[in-house]
Amino acid sequence: xxxxxxxxxxxxxxxxxxxxxxxxxxxxxxxxxxxxxxxxxxxxxxxxxxxxxxxxxxxxxxxxxxxxxxxxxxxxxxxxxxxxxxxxxxxxxxxxxxxxxxxxxxxxxxxxxxxxxxxxxxxxxxxxxxxxxxxxxxxxxxxxxxxxxxxxxxxxxxxxxxxxxxxxxxxxxxxxxxxxxxxxxxxxxxxxxxxxxxxxxxxxxxxxxxxxxxxxxxxxxxxxxxxxxxxxxxxxxxxxxxxxxxxxxxxxxxxxxxxxxxxxxxxxxxxxxxxxxxxxxxxxxxxxx
Amino acid sequence: xxxxxxxxxxxxxxxxxxxxxxxxxxxxxxxxxxxxxxxxxxxxxxxxxxxxxxxxxxxxxxxxxxxxxxxxxxxxxxxxxxxxxxxxxxxxxxxxxxxxxxxxxxxxxxxxxxxxxxxxxxxxxxxxxxxxxxxxxxxxxxxxxxxxxxxxxxxxxxxxxxxxxxxxxxxxxxxxxxxxxxxxxxxxxxxxxxxxxxxxxxxxxxxxxxxxxxxxxxxxxxxxxxxxxxxxxxxxxxxxxxxxxxxxxxxxxxxxxxxxxxxxxxxxxxxxxxxxxxxxxxxxxxxxxxxxxxxxxxxxxxxxxxxxxxxxxxxxxxxxxxxxx
Numbered sequence: 001x002x003x004x005x006x007x008x009x010x011x012x013x014x015x016x017x018x019x020x021x022x023x024x025x026x027x028x029x030x031x032x033x034x035x036x037x038x039x040x041x042x043x044x045x046x047x048x049x050x051x052x053x054x055x056x057x058x059x060x061x062x063x064x065x066x067x068x069x070x071x072x073x074x075x076x077x078x079x080x081x082x083x084x085x086x087x088x089x090x091x092x093x094x095x096x097x098x099x100x101x102x103x104x105x106x107x108x109x110x111x112x113x114x115x116x117x118x119x120x121x122x123x124x125x126x127x128x129x130x131x132x133x134x135x136x137x138x139x140x141x142x143x144x145x146x147x148x149x150x151x152x153x154x155x156x157x158x159x160x161x162x163x164x165x166x167x168x169x170x171x172x173x174x175x176x177x178x179x180x181x182x183x184x185x186x187x188x189x190x191x192x193x194x195x196x197x198x199x200x201x202x203x204x205x206x207x208x209x210x211x212x213x214x215x216x217x218x219x220x221x222x223x224x225x226x227x228x229x230x231x232x233x234x235x236x237x238x239x240x241x242x243x244x245x246x247x248x249x250x251x252x253x254x255x256x257x258x259x260x261x262x263x264x265x266x267x268x269x270x271x272x273x274x275x276x277x278x279x280x281x282x283x284x285x286x287x288x289x
Numbered sequence: 290x291x292x293x294x295x296x297x298x299x300x301x302x303x304x305x306x307x308x309x310x311x312x313x314x315x316x317x318x319x320x321x322x323x324x325x326x327x328x329x330x331x332x333x334x335x336x337x338x339x340x341x342x343x344x345x346x347x348x349x350x351x352x353x354x355x356x357x358x359x360x361x362x363x364x365x366x367x368x369x370x371x372x373x374x375x376x377x378x379x380x381x382x383x384x385x386x387x388x389x390x391x392x393x394x395x396x397x398x399x400x401x402x403x404x405x406x407x408x409x410x411x412x413x414x415x416x417x418x419x420x421x422x423x424x425x426x427x428x429x430x431x432x433x434x435x436x437x438x439x440x441x442x443x444x445x446x447x448x449x450x451x452x453x454x455x456x457x458x459x460x461x462x463x464x465x466x467x468x469x470x471x472x473x474x475x476x477x478x479x480x481x482x483x484x485x486x487x488x489x490x491x492x493x494x495x496x497x498x499x500x501x502x503x504x505x506x507x508x509x510x511x512x513x514x515x516x517x518x519x520x521x522x523x524x525x526x527x528x529x530x531x532x533x534x535x536x537x538x539x540x541x542x543x544x545x546x547x548x549x550x551x552x553x554x555x556x557x558x559x560x561x562x563x564x565x566x567x568x569x570x571x572x573x574x575x576x577x578x579x580x581x582x583x584x585x586x587x588x589x590x591x592x593x594x595x596x597x598x599x600x601x602x603x604x605x606x607x608x609x610x611x612x613x614x
Contacts, residue, residue: 002410008389011389011392011393011396011416011419012390012419013389013396013415013418013419014389014392016418017389047406125386127350127411127414129387129388129389129391129392129414129415129418129419130414130415130417130418131414131418132414132418134418210377238389242389242390245388245390246388247386247387247388248388248389249386250386255458
């Protein structure tokens with residue numbers, strides 16, 4: 001039994017994969033909560049897809065793909081907020097514009113690279129088993145900065161997530177938070193690209209946070225559950241991938257989705273299974289009352 | 290180094306969680322612990338890994354990126370080697386997602402082999418991440434790229450990394466692999482030399498057979514039309530022309546390339562175009578239908594009927610000869 005737990009960890013590539021995915025999952029779990037509460041899930045998706053353009057530019061000129069993605073993600077997330085405010089469009093419309101245009105530019109550039117467009121699939125689906133120590137350090141630095149900002153602005157983020165009109169009235173810099181949050185989402189997304197790639201990063205951002213909202217009502221509880229689900233999914237997903245011979249990034253996502261379904265069914269307050277019972281209880285209370 | 294990073298990770302994890310966990314039941318904190326415990330367990334076991342020689346069979350382990358390289362290595366190494374390929378046969382290398390078992394295999398290899406020239410670059414991080422320190426690495430196409438002036442009307446030969454489609458270049462691969470095996474396992478140098486020599490002789494024979502088959506096609510119809518350009522070295526070796534709908538591998542067919550290819554098929558009166566069975570191309574199907582040509586099979590790498598390198602090359606030559614004659 002203990003061997004089963006220890007064996008994968010004897011390999012340095014598994015240690016790095018676990019660290020990289022764990023850090024990415026951790027920061028996604030925290031930032032994801034505000035994403036879920038504010039209903040901006042596709043912000044993360046948009047930034048991930050449009051940063052293909054930044055990656056392609058970096059790839060084209062032989063630079064580091066990671067910095068290319070980051071250099072693209074921050075302006076892209078600012079542009080989404082700016083377009084939606086200035087043009088008076090809904091956020092999802094602005095996201096649609098940025099998402100598709102960045103991805104299109106990315107594909108055009110990739111098809112111009114004269115030699116083999118080698119790691120297009122690596123960018124799309126991640127390369128968790130190929131993570132190097134410098135990647136792990138990079139991810140931890142980004143994760144650390146993002147978590148520091150979230151901690152520092154915890155109160156502001158908390159108020160604006162639940163009621164932005166009220167918080168504006170009580171003197172919280174709503175405008176700042178409105179521009180900052182998308183940037184945090186963008187940076188978080190890029191940090192997670194190494195682990196799960198452009199296509200699956202959304203799951204890391206949304207699924208643990210969504211699971212947590214089914215299990216707790218208050219923000220501290222939601223954060224704790226979200227982190228727990230993300231880390232448990234990372235560890236369980238990697239072990240599943242190791243013993244069942246499955247690709248690592250997708251395994252993590254599948255396990256996280258499993259946790260979400262379990263929470264959906266069994267959550268004490270919102271679980272689908274208890275609904276009948278809750279309704280009956282309510283009916284009894286009504287007749288008695 | 291590892292220990293330091295793991296420690297830092299756990300420390301920050303604790304700090305962050307404890308902050309958020311202040312108002313949550315203790316049971317939750319406990320669920321976070323297994324992750325930390327697992328990470329710690331990793332530190333203690335980290336030094337135990339990596340075996341270069343398969344204890345049972347006394348064969349050295351060789352890990353290649355793609356099946357065609359594995360097949361060449363098997364022919365050079367014979368019973369002295371145990372060869373595996375990261376990408377399984379018949380699978381599109383570019384959409385293949387490696388699994389931890391691939392990395393485990395690589396981490397025990399005494400020799401690793403990649404094609405190079407951009408073809409399998411996307412697998413290199415996986416190999417670099419898992420390869421043991423003492424392992425020998427061979428880039429099979431090293432030394433071939435420079436042989437080409439990059440000036441061909443349709444596509445530059447240097448941009449096509451499928452060098453093995455020319456048996457003479459496959460011999461170069463075999464020599465590279467032989468040298469790698471000798472470096473990794475010097476005790477058996479003589480046997481590797483001998484086995485490589487025998488295999489090279491059979492590749493020379495293969496080269497002659499292909500030339501004989503392809504000579505059956507009338508010179509004005511020696512044009513190989515495919516979806517993506519993987520056969521320029523085959524064509525160049527036997528004096529053929531090739532044309533592809535999509536130049537690189539990203540599958541970007543442009544209206545211009547469709548027009549050019551259609552025109553070529555009509556002008557030369559080609560009775561067939563060629564596609565790898567696993568990469569059915571709807572664009573090429575359509576072009577062929579419009580030009581009243583059929584779509585026949587050809588293999589760039591191993592898979593389907595092409596179970597070994599030699600079989601693949603013979604299949605391709607027969608397919609070209611039978612369908613364009």
